[in-house]
Amino acid sequence: MAQRSMTPSVKPSPQALASILEKSGVRANAQQVHQLWIYHRWLRKHNVELNLTRVHNFDNMVRKLYLDSILPGLMVSLPSPLMDLGTGPGMPGIPLKIFNPDLEVVLAESRQHRVRFLEDVCAALGLSGVSIEGRRIGPSYDRPVRGVITRAVESMAETMERIEGCLEKGGLLIFMKGPHCDDELDRAVRRFEGRFALKEDRHYVIPGTPHRRRLVVFVRQSERAALVRQAASASGRHKRMASFDNAAFKRLQKALTPRGIRKEGLCLVSGAKVVRDVLASRPNLVQAWISVAGGPPPPSACGEHVTWLELDKNLFETLDLFGTGHPLLSVQVPPILYWTPENGLGPGCTLFVPFQDPENVGAVLRTAAAFGVTAVVLLKESAHPFHPKAVRASAGAAFRLRLFFGPSVADLPTTLPMIALSQDGCPLHEAIFPETFGLLAGLEGPGLPEPWRRQAVAIPMVPGVESLNAATATAVALYEWRRRAVNPARG
Ligand SMILES: C[S@@+](CC[C@H](N)C(=O)[O-])C[C@H]1O[C@@H](n2cnc3c(N)ncnc32)[C@H](O)[C@@H]1O
Numbered sequence: 001m002a003q004r005s006m007t008p009s010v011k012p013s014p015q016a017l018a019s020i021l022e023k024s025g026v027r028a029n030a031q032q033v034h035q036l037w038i039y040h041r042w043l044r045k046h047n048v049e050l051n052l053t054r055v056h057n058f059d060n061m062v063r064k065l066y067l068d069s070i071l072p073g074l075m076v077s078l079p080s081p082l083m084d085l086g087t088g089p090g091m092p093g094i095p096l097k098i099f100n101p102d103l104e105v106v107l108a109e110s111r112q113h114r115v116r117f118l119e120d121v122c123a124a125l126g127l128s129g130v131s132i133e134g135r136r137i138g139p140s141y142d143r144p145v146r147g148v149i150t151r152a153v154e155s156m157a158e159t160m161e162r163i164e165g166c167l168e169k170g171g172l173l174i175f176m177k178g179p180h181c182d183d184e185l186d187r188a189v190r191r192f193e194g195r196f197a198l199k200e201d202r203h204y205v206i207p208g209t210p211h212r213r214r215l216v217v218f219v220r221q222s223e224r225a226a227l228v229r230q231a232a233s234a235s236g237r238h239k240r241m242a243s244f245d246n247a248a249f250k251r252l253q254k255a256l257t258p259r260g261i262r263k264e265g266l267c268l269v270s271g272a273k274v275v276r277d278v279l280a281s282r283p284n285l286v287q288a289w290i291s292v293a294g295g296p297p298p299p300s301a302c303g304e305h306v307t308w309l310e311l312d313k314n315l316f317e318t319l320d321l322f323g324t325g326h327p328l329l330s331v332q333v334p335p336i337l338y339w340t341p342e343n344g345l346g347p348g349c350t351l352f353v354p355f356q357d358p359e360n361v362g363a364v365l366r367t368a369a370a371f372g373v374t375a376v377v378l379l380k381e382s383a384h385p386f387h388p389k390a391v392r393a394s395a396g397a398a399f400r401l402r403l404f405f406g407p408s409v410a411d412l413p414t415t416l417p418m419i420a421l422s423q424d425g426c427p428l429h430e431a432i433f434p435e436t437f438g439l440l441a442g443l444e445g446p447g448l449p450e451p452w453r454r455q456a457v458a459i460p461m462v463p464g465v466e467s468l469n470a471a472t473a474t475a476v477a478l479y480e481w482r483r484r485a486v487n488p489a490r491g
Pocket of ligand 1: 088089110137162
């Protein structure tokens with residue numbers, strides 16, 4: 001059974017309104033009480049027909065709607081103009097405006113019957129410095145504002161995407177949230193690193209109620225898309241692509257295939273984190289920042305040489321193989337020299353990779369970086385290390401390692417100081433890792449050619465199970481090598 005409100009019913013009046021606010025620490029002057037009372041009357045009058053709020057009890061309306069709307073103005077210095085995104089019947093925007101008369105407020109609301117209510121109520125209140133955007137705000141909305149506040153609309157990440165075009169650099173993004181928003185907050189912080197910085201996460205209780213709230217405030221760190229587009233266009237570094245026949249688009253499409261990657265010397269990088277890593281580790285190799293039209297502009301980490309390509313949705317989705325929705329990078333493939341047995345091996349471990357599955361190649365590159373191998377030789381059998389699937393699985397490690405192309409596994413001289421991995425070898429814990437050695441994993445499926453099997457090392461497993469995935473087996477062997485290097489006594 002639904003629990004009834006324990007709040008004693010208070011007879012609605014301007015005096016009762018002022019009294020509840022005052023007891024809650026908010027002192028209202030006569031004009032503010034008058035305006036809030038008129039607002040309250042309008043809400044009550046039109047609620048049945050327009051379904052504006054589900055809160056009905058007077059005391060609850062004052063505390064859970066008006067007071068709740070006013071409180072952010074007491075906790076942060078509100079920037080002006082401030083857009084209330086998804087204001088509904090005007091919350092928090094209207095109470096905030098009443099209590100901050102100098103604030104310029106933009107009430108953004110997409111539902112037209114609510115927009116008409118907002119127009120009428122603002123006229124009745126005689127509010128100046130309030131404008132109404134009766135439309136759905138999306139990333140292409142580019143009227144600049146210094147702040148955005150939002151209450152009960154959507155997830156933080158969704159709003160961050162949405163206000164890409166309008167919130168100025170240095171502007172505040174203020175979320176009015178319930179107490180349990182840790183997960184969406186973590187996701188937003190991670191996903192928008194470099195674009196928004198968390199400034200404040202304040203926990204509070206609406207006075208006179210048990211209702212816990214959080215005010216989460218971000219500062220925008222990146223420039224508005226319109227300004228970046230303008231500057232990039234002026235210097236010829238911005239291109240809009242709408243056709244699959246566009247020659248530059250076709251070139252990008254080629255970077256999805258190993259042949260194209262070789263021919264064009266170009267690869268595509270996807271995923272917010274890998275994109276950030278590559279921008280940080282190899283900025284000079286980045287050629288273009290590829291976003292969907294109206295998507296986020298290149299961040300400042302993209303140097304002056306980087307072109308911004310804004311693609312129609314269907315074009316972007318063709319390149320965004322993994323459906324990340326996040327901008328991609330087109331990156332010049334770093335030069336990869338050819339290794340021959342005459343080059344010998346450097347000190348430490350050189351990893352020889354024959355994997356044909358690009359995801360296995362990526363996974364093993366990530367592992368190689370984690371355990372500090374000296375170099376990686378991609379044998380003739382191997383998938384291309386800059387195949388989009390490999391780059392993604394490598395989490396950017398493909399750009400940090402010393403990579404070489406090498407001969408076929410069949411042409412590796414068996415005289416090399418090599419530790420080969422094969423199920424029929426001697427147990428890994430009996431293996432001796434020389435100061436300088438190569439680690440050779442088997443091909444997925446057939447494993448290693450016969451000569452290598454004779455001197456191979458095996459990772460002991462429970463009898464009767466399938467062999468380990470090749471990249472996983474390599475990870476176990478590298479771990480064992482590292483463990484002994486760190487703690488030789490336990491070898
Ligand atoms: C659940 S209501 C919350 C209203 C108000 N902020 C409140 O706290 O009472 C969400 C409102 O946001 C509006 N809305 C959602 N997305 C919007 C967008 N992208 N642009 C403008 N209005 C939007 C909806 O029409 C709806 O009226």
